[in-house]
Amino acid sequence: MRYLVSILLILLALPSAAQITHPKASPFSLVEQEVGLSKISVAYSRPAVRGRTIFGQLVPYDRIWRVGANESTKITLDTDMKVLGNSLAKGTYALYAFPQEDKWEIVFHTNTTHWGDGRTAYDPAEDALRVTVIPESIPYFQENFLITFDAMTHNSVEMIWIWEQTKVVIPMTVDTHGAMLSEINKQLQENPTAQTYYEAARYYQEQGMEYPLALDYLNKAIALGGDTYYFYRVKSLVEAALPDYKSAIKSAQKSMALAGIEGKDEFVRMNQENIKNWNTVIKN
Incomplete structure (x- = not known):
């Protein structure tokens, strides 16, 4: 018995066999x-x-x-x-x-x-x-x-x-649209902020739907949250889609001015391009 115990202790004391990890x-x-x-x-x-x-x-x-x-x-x-x-x-x-x-x-x-x-x-x-x-x-x-x-x-x-x-x-x-409509309705029923109205309007604008409702939400966002270049940027896109190009140009000009103050050059350029295009549509 002592012999077996000694052998066991010796085996336990031996270093374990090295394992090499191969790249797969x-x-x-x-x-x-x-x-x-x-x-x-x-x-x-x-x-x-x-x-x-x-x-x-x-x-x-x-x-x-x-x-x-x-x-x-x-x-x-x-x-x-x-x-x-x-x-x-x-x-x-x-x-x-x-x-x-x-x-x-x-x-x-x-x-x-x-x-x-x-x-x-x-x-x-x-x-x-x-x-x-x-x-x-x-x-x-x-x-x-x-x-x-x-x-x-x-x-x-x-x-x-x-x-x-x-x-x-x-x-x-996936039914993202259904999920978004449910989330929009839920958030608007609770305690909507300027950002709530803006996010709802931006979603409708991106989906090409509910433009009058989106414009109403953007006006509420501006009333609650004040003037921001991105509120007016989306507002201009919604107005152009209605189509109301004169209002769209005014909103784009407002967005461009606010973006310039904040150094958002890309928004300045995007608004300039839209204003140019919408003026061409009006002239034609």
């Missing part, structure tokens, strides 16, 4: 994108082409793919969204794909515990959503697999996958 062949990446008031996050690994043929060989057709490398790719939505018009509840999903030569099936999967593609453990009954997209050939070469976002508006975005010379676009939408 497919580095981890996290991409986050705001869409209106919402956010999409994608955590994935980025394998490289390294001279190989990717789709149809390294990534076989008609078989599940983890959309990257290492553990499964995860996508997190912080609010309900739609993917190609199909509803998808907020939450975290494993992203999978079933590539084919002429079409891909994209899967948002509720089971996020599988390593990689979970090949034999994958159960289609656990899919939250499956949609079909058409892959595109691109005229340039992408060495490392890339997930990015583009074509953003307040209410929509395209999630884009690019690798080798293949591109996949997945349109997504």
